[in-house]
Amino acid sequence: MLPASFVRQGKKIVAIGRNYADHVKELRNTIPKEPFFFLKPTTSYVESGGKVEIPRGIVAHHEVELGVVIGKGGRDILQQNADLHVAGYALAVDMTARNLQEEVKKKGLPWSAVKGFDTFTPIGPFVVRSSIIDPHNLNLSLKINGAIKQNGNTADMLFRIPRLIEHVSSIMTLEEGDLILTGTPSGIGPVVSGDEVDCALADSTGNILTTLAFTA
Amino acid sequence: MLPASFVRQGKKIVAIGRNYADHVKELRNTIPKEPFFFLKPTTSYVESGGKVEIPRGIVAHHEVELGVVIGKGGRDILQQNADLHVAGYALAVDMTARNLQEEVKKKGLPWSAVKGFDTFTPIGPFVVRSSIIDPHNLNLSLKINGAIKQNGNTADMLFRIPRLIEHVSSIMTLEEGDLILTGTPSGIGPVVSGDEVDCALADSTGNILTTLAFTA
Ligand SMILES: [Mg+2]
Numbered sequence A, B: 001m002l003p004a005s006f007v008r009q010g011k012k013i014v015a016i017g018r019n020y021a022d023h024v025k026e027l028r029n030t031i032p033k034e035p036f037f038f039l040k041p042t043t044s045y046v047e048s049g050g051k052v053e054i055p056r057g058i059v060a061h062h063e064v065e066l067g068v069v070i071g072k073g074g075r076d077i078l079q080q081n082a083d084l085h086v087a088g089y090a091l092a093v094d095m096t097a098r099n100l101q102e103e104v105k106k107k108g109l110p111w112s113a114v115k116g117f118d119t120f121t122p123i124g125p126f127v128v129r130s131s132i133i134d135p136h137n138l139n140l141s142l143k144i145n146g147a148i149k150q151n152g153n154t155a156d157m158l159f160r161i162p163r164l165i166e167h168v169s170s171i172m173t174l175e176e177g178d179l180i181l182t183g184t185p186s187g188i189g190p191v192v193s194g195d196e197v198d199c200a201l202a203d204s205t206g207n208i209l210t211t212l213a214f215t216a
């Protein structure tokens, strides 16, 4: 498969939780001692320009995130070899049914439904790895109807990409076309029907590398 | 794709929790008012005859389950149409890192790692739908080193297959090759290194429809 076709051909989305300290604080969670993750189904992808469907009764929050597209699969990948397994990146939003998430967290139930509704993973185009010099110095922003809501930098990840790849692949084999979502900075909040959402990924010079737009 | 190749080509495993009252009791959980589920990665499959790897420090429990293989995909599938989407069945074991599960339940964290280790979904061969007259009257059994540990009947499911398909597809699109694990009856317990595990699915006359064997 071509890495650019990960949206159609990839099998899993592994999403890291609580990977930016300021986001951990805003949800009154505790800083994790090691990375943790949940799975999203690939049926939750919606490509840039598409529409996020918010089911009735759901409070849907945006979480803008850097996605890492796996090129070469593997298991028990060491941090120092992780780069060899990265084909590229994509800008993504990890939509979350926040009201349901609060319920399942209290009850100790799984997060899969809360995170897995159809269209709950808006995804931008594939960005080849060689075009990004330093994935840990990128600005991630999200606007709703032109107003800035999230504006963070991947330098603030608690666990960096090689550590995430090592951790995930120590539990489950990573395959070509899998996507790792690396967590969201602070500023999360609701998206409601009619909203226009615009996300951008920029390098340290302010140069925009890729964008993602959707309506709700 | 051929339905028989769901293990290699399917994209997701949707596993139902607490779908047999006697199993709900043995884990001191409450009977759910509606079905709930979690995702397992397809990288957790290991075919009959294979070996389940139990990571160090993990207490791995067996949960024998009837798997439903999706033929025709769909979303918002109604119960009365659910049969049209079933290609067949497979006998499966939903291996669970029980000690980690107790921890994540207390902390309100996702179940994905707990359920998603490589080889944590032993899976039997595809059984075509037409060969099973009544999927809600099947005996599910699991033996360890010849001693019977689980012995239940799919008649005791709290939510039957059409209801499960309706529920899951109201949240996430089902695709050809997806597997739904329909929950486990009571009798769950540890599998340890060196164990030989044998599972069988039988009809109401005692006729064995399919088997699944693995070592640990
Ligand atoms: Mg999956």
Ligand SMILES: [Mg+2]
Binding pocket: A015, A016, A017, A063, A065, A094, A181, A183, A184
């Ligand atoms: Mg997230």
Ligand SMILES: [Mg+2]
Binding pocket: B015, B016, B017, B063, B065, B094, B181, B183, B184
């Ligand atoms: Mg189970």
